[in-house]
Amino acid sequence: xxxxxRTRPGDVAAILVEALPYIRRFHGAVVVVKFGxxxxxxxxxxxxxxxxFAEDVALLRSVGLRPVVVHGGGPQxxxxxxxxxxxxxxVDGHRVTDAETLDIARMVLVGKVNSELVAAxxxxxxxxxxxxxxxxxxxTVGLRDEGLGFVGDVDAVDPALLDGLVAQGLVPVVxxxxxxxxxxxxxVNADAVAGALAVALGAEKLVVLTDVDGLRRDPTSALxxxxxxxxxxxxxxxxxxxxxxxxxxACLEAVRAGVAAAHLLDGRVPHSLLLELFTDxxxxxxxxxxxxxxxx
Numbered sequence: 001x002x003x004x005x006r007t008r009p010g011d012v013a014a015i016l017v018e019a020l021p022y023i024r025r026f027h028g029a030v031v032v033v034k035f036g037x038x039x040x041x042x043x044x045x046x047x048x049x050x051x052x053f054a055e056d057v058a059l060l061r062s063v064g065l066r067p068v069v070v071h072g073g074g075p076q077x078x079x080x081x082x083x084x085x086x087x088x089x090x091v092d093g094h095r096v097t098d099a100e101t102l103d104i105a106r107m108v109l110v111g112k113v114n115s116e117l118v119a120a121x122x123x124x125x126x127x128x129x130x131x132x133x134x135x136x137x138x139x140t141v142g143l144r145d146e147g148l149g150f151v152g153d154v155d156a157v158d159p160a161l162l163d164g165l166v167a168q169g170l171v172p173v174v175x176x177x178x179x180x181x182x183x184x185x186x187x188v189n190a191d192a193v194a195g196a197l198a199v200a201l202g203a204e205k206l207v208v209l210t211d212v213d214g215l216r217r218d219p220t221s222a223l224x225x226x227x228x229x230x231x232x233x234x235x236x237x238x239x240x241x242x243x244x245x246x247x248x249x250a251c252l253e254a255v256r257a258g259v260a261a262a263h264l265l266d267g268r269v270p271h272s273l274l275l276e277l278f279t280d281x282x283x284x285x286x287x288x289x290x291x292x293x294x295x296x
Contacts, residue, residue, distance in 0.1 A: 019278035026277070027064035029204035030166065033057065034070045034194035034250075035117070036210045036267060049268065050120045053209075056273040057171060058124035066166045069121075069128075069173045070197060072190035073113040077105050093242060097149040097187050105187045106177055114175040121171060128171045133178030133188065136161040139196075141178035141186045152178060152186030154193060157200035166201075195250030199257040206254045207276065208247045209267030214285035215240060215248060222285055228255050229290045251287045262287040 035053055060067045074095070078088045081104060089096040097105065114130045121128035133139030138161055141152035165172045176193040179185050191208060198206040214222030215231070217239055226234065231252050234240060240248035244264075251262035265272050265284025275283045 015279070018280060019274075022278045023063045026204060028066065030066045030068060030198075030201050031060065031205045031207060031277070032068045032070060032194055032198040032201065032203045033273065034072070034190055034206070034208045036072045036190065036208070050116060051123075052270050053267070053273070054117070054120035054123060056271055057121050058127060059274065060277075061127055061169070061171055067171050068162060068166065068197060068201065068203070069117065069171060070176060070190055070194040071109075071113055071117055071173065072176065073105075073109045076113055077101075077108045080104055080108050091145075091148060093245065094144070094148050094151050094189070095187070096147070097151050099150065102150040102185060102187060106185065109175040109177060109187075114173055118173050121173070127169075128173050129165055130173050130175070131161065131165075132175040133193070134185070137179075138162065138174070139176075139178030139188065139193065141180055141188055143180070143186070150184070150186050152180070152188050154178070154188060154196045155180075157196050159197070159200040162197070162201060189246050191246040191250040195254040195262075198254045198259045198262075202258070203254075204260050205277070206251060206259050206262040207273060208251065208262070208264050209273065210243070210247060210264065211266065211268055212244065212264075213266040213269070213283070214264050215244070224282065225286045225288065227288055227290045228252055231287050255287050255289045260289075 057067050057069060081088055081101065084104070086101070110132050118128045118130040131138065133141065137158050139154055140156040142155045144151045144153045162172050174193065174197065176188045176190040177185060178188055194208065195206060215226065215234065216222055217234065231248060235245065235248050235252065247264060251264060254262050263276050263284050263286050265276050269283060272283050
């Protein structure tokens with residue numbers, strides 16, 4: 001059997017030693033992880049990507065962190081719409097959602113993506129519980145724009161359900177649909193939900209997994225670290241476009257509302273979540289408040 005840098009005992013031990021202070025530092029901390037539909041759809045082997053993500057979440061829980069998973073499903077919704085002979089229409093990055101599209105989105109997000117993630121995490125123990133924004137009025141949602149149909153923005157978060165699950169040592173897996181005060185359902189952008197939940201739960205970190213290796217100032221390389229002010233200027237200058245825009249805004253709003261750090265990283269990279277949280281180098285872009293000088 002041949003060995004390389006990944007399998008030499010000394011190198012493995014060095015990685016574990018490097019991770020130890022981060023494990024100690026974040027023990028007991030809530031970490032909101034948004035697993036994007038784009039990250040899953042962009043993986044060479046989606047089933048393997050889900051399995052590796054589930055391993056990472058289970059490991060976070062086993063070393064004392066308190067993960068809360070928020071998932072998207074845009075590509076999966078588009079695939080189902082195509083199977084049913086329906087086109088997807090987008091305005092400013094938001095899918096126009098009529099009543100039938102809303103039903104399909106609910107079926108995909110709650111019935112398929114959510115249940116698959118819960119099952120994958122529970123391979124490693126009785127850990128995960130699937131919920132949606134409907135449950136216990138977790139998300140109160142308002143209409144975003146009449147022209148978009150049943151697309152909503154988060155008006156309020158009631159974190160009591162998630163607080164209770166986390167206190168029991170469980171991992172909530174949240175499908176991003178919610179209802180207004182009259183019970184009307186809406187599809188909600190998963191990045192915005194993840195950011196709102198991170199703030200409401202007092203999370204230490206918000207981690208957004210997507211299909212790119214971080215935020216870029218130019219096409220050559222991803223930025224390792226930016227402050228909230230720097231990120232705001234990058235967004236204003238158009239550095240975050242398309243699907244990256246709501247991710248960047250979610251990170252910006254989260255750190256400005258008290259979350260210690262937010263991270264944008266490539267969910268297609270095996271175990272990128274662990275590499276970002278538990279190594280000095282990291283693998284994505286970390287967003288920190290303007291006033292902090294601490295690394296995370």
